[in-house]
Amino acid sequence: MIECAIALLVLSLFLLGTLGVLQQSKQVQQAVYGRNMQEWHVFLLQFENKLAEGKYSRVTNNRIYYHKLNDSTDREYECRIELNMNRNEIAIREKNGYEPILTEVKKLQFRKSKQYILFTVTFLNGEQKNGKWTIEKA
16 A cells, blocks of 8 residues: 555656656747757848848859949959858858858858849758848849
Protein backbone atom coordinates (compact mmCIF):
# COMPACT_ATOMS: atom_id res chain seq x y z
CA MET A 1 0.00 0.00 0.00
CA ILE A 2 2.77 2.45 0.90
CA GLU A 3 4.67 1.39 -2.23
CA CYS A 4 1.65 2.30 -4.39
CA ALA A 5 1.37 5.73 -2.77
CA ILE A 6 5.09 6.37 -3.31
CA ALA A 7 4.84 5.15 -6.93
CA LEU A 8 1.88 7.48 -7.55
CA LEU A 9 3.75 10.38 -5.96
CA VAL A 10 6.83 9.76 -8.13
CA LEU A 11 4.66 9.40 -11.25
CA SER A 12 2.78 12.64 -10.54
CA LEU A 13 6.05 14.53 -9.93
CA PHE A 14 7.42 13.17 -13.21
CA LEU A 15 4.30 14.24 -15.12
CA LEU A 16 4.35 17.71 -13.55
CA GLY A 17 8.02 18.11 -14.52
CA THR A 18 7.31 16.98 -18.09
CA LEU A 19 4.41 19.41 -18.38
CA GLY A 20 6.63 22.28 -17.21
CA VAL A 21 9.30 21.43 -19.78
CA LEU A 22 6.70 21.30 -22.57
CA GLN A 23 5.26 24.67 -21.59
CA GLN A 24 8.71 26.24 -21.48
CA SER A 25 9.57 24.71 -24.86
CA LYS A 26 6.43 26.24 -26.36
CA GLN A 27 7.34 29.67 -24.96
CA VAL A 28 10.88 29.44 -26.36
CA GLN A 29 9.54 28.41 -29.77
CA GLN A 30 7.11 31.35 -29.82
CA ALA A 31 9.90 33.77 -28.87
CA VAL A 32 12.18 32.48 -31.65
CA TYR A 33 9.38 32.57 -34.22
CA GLY A 34 8.47 36.10 -33.19
CA ARG A 35 12.10 37.21 -33.54
CA ASN A 36 12.34 35.62 -37.00
CA MET A 37 9.16 37.38 -38.15
CA GLN A 38 10.41 40.67 -36.75
CA GLU A 39 13.76 40.27 -38.53
CA TRP A 40 11.95 39.47 -41.81
CA HIS A 41 9.78 42.60 -41.59
CA VAL A 42 12.80 44.79 -40.77
CA PHE A 43 14.57 43.29 -43.81
CA LEU A 44 11.61 44.12 -46.06
CA LEU A 45 11.62 47.72 -44.85
CA GLN A 46 15.38 48.09 -45.36
CA PHE A 47 15.13 46.47 -48.79
CA GLU A 48 12.39 48.82 -49.94
CA ASN A 49 14.01 51.93 -48.42
CA LYS A 50 17.39 51.24 -50.05
CA LEU A 51 15.83 50.76 -53.47
CA ALA A 52 13.80 53.96 -52.99
CA GLU A 53 17.07 55.89 -52.47
CA GLY A 54 18.09 55.18 -56.05
CA LYS A 55 16.79 54.10 -59.43
CA TYR A 56 16.25 50.44 -60.30
CA SER A 57 18.75 49.22 -62.89
CA ARG A 58 18.54 45.45 -63.41
CA VAL A 59 18.18 42.11 -61.68
CA THR A 60 20.00 38.78 -61.90
CA ASN A 61 19.16 35.48 -60.25
CA ASN A 62 20.57 36.52 -56.85
CA ARG A 63 21.30 40.28 -57.15
CA ILE A 64 19.30 43.42 -57.66
CA TYR A 65 21.09 46.53 -58.95
CA TYR A 66 20.17 50.17 -58.57
CA HIS A 67 21.86 53.51 -59.29
CA LYS A 68 22.34 56.37 -56.87
CA LEU A 69 23.54 59.89 -57.45
CA ASN A 70 26.75 61.02 -55.77
CA ASP A 71 25.93 64.47 -54.43
CA SER A 72 29.53 65.72 -54.48
CA THR A 73 30.36 64.65 -58.05
CA ASP A 74 26.84 64.66 -59.51
CA ARG A 75 27.57 61.26 -61.07
CA GLU A 76 25.64 58.02 -60.78
CA TYR A 77 27.18 54.95 -59.20
CA GLU A 78 25.93 51.39 -59.08
CA CYS A 79 24.78 49.66 -55.89
CA ARG A 80 23.39 46.20 -55.29
CA ILE A 81 21.62 43.98 -52.80
CA GLU A 82 22.94 40.43 -52.91
CA LEU A 83 23.46 37.16 -51.09
CA ASN A 84 26.91 36.70 -49.55
CA MET A 85 27.13 32.90 -49.53
CA ASN A 86 30.32 32.86 -47.43
CA ARG A 87 28.56 34.64 -44.57
CA ASN A 88 25.02 33.33 -45.26
CA GLU A 89 23.56 36.83 -45.28
CA ILE A 90 21.91 39.31 -47.61
CA ALA A 91 23.84 42.56 -47.77
CA ILE A 92 23.77 45.98 -49.37
CA ARG A 93 26.89 46.92 -51.38
CA GLU A 94 27.33 50.64 -51.87
CA LYS A 95 30.51 52.69 -52.52
CA ASN A 96 32.77 49.86 -51.28
CA GLY A 97 30.58 49.61 -48.17
CA TYR A 98 28.97 46.44 -46.86
CA GLU A 99 25.79 46.37 -44.76
CA PRO A 100 24.22 43.02 -43.79
CA ILE A 101 20.42 43.23 -43.64
CA LEU A 102 19.31 39.59 -43.20
CA THR A 103 21.22 36.68 -41.67
CA GLU A 104 20.97 32.87 -41.65
CA VAL A 105 20.19 32.87 -45.40
CA LYS A 106 20.96 29.86 -47.58
CA LYS A 107 19.54 31.04 -50.91
CA LEU A 108 18.17 34.21 -52.51
CA GLN A 109 16.36 34.12 -55.82
CA PHE A 110 14.99 37.10 -57.76
CA ARG A 111 12.48 36.89 -60.62
CA LYS A 112 11.38 39.84 -62.74
CA SER A 113 7.88 40.29 -64.06
CA LYS A 114 6.66 43.35 -65.96
CA GLN A 115 5.99 45.57 -62.95
CA TYR A 116 7.46 43.61 -60.06
CA ILE A 117 10.55 41.98 -58.70
CA LEU A 118 9.53 38.80 -56.91
CA PHE A 119 12.02 37.21 -54.55
CA THR A 120 12.31 34.08 -52.45
CA VAL A 121 14.61 33.78 -49.44
CA THR A 122 15.49 30.32 -48.17
CA PHE A 123 16.91 30.25 -44.64
CA LEU A 124 19.45 27.79 -43.26
CA ASN A 125 16.66 26.00 -41.35
CA GLY A 126 14.80 25.36 -44.64
CA GLU A 127 12.10 27.97 -44.08
CA GLN A 128 11.16 30.05 -47.13
CA LYS A 129 9.78 33.58 -47.32
CA ASN A 130 8.56 35.43 -50.39
CA GLY A 131 8.50 39.12 -51.18
CA LYS A 132 7.46 41.47 -53.94
CA TRP A 133 8.84 44.88 -54.83
CA THR A 134 7.09 47.18 -57.31
CA ILE A 135 9.33 48.70 -59.97
CA GLU A 136 8.76 52.45 -60.11
CA LYS A 137 7.95 53.79 -63.54
CA ALA A 138 10.40 56.35 -64.88
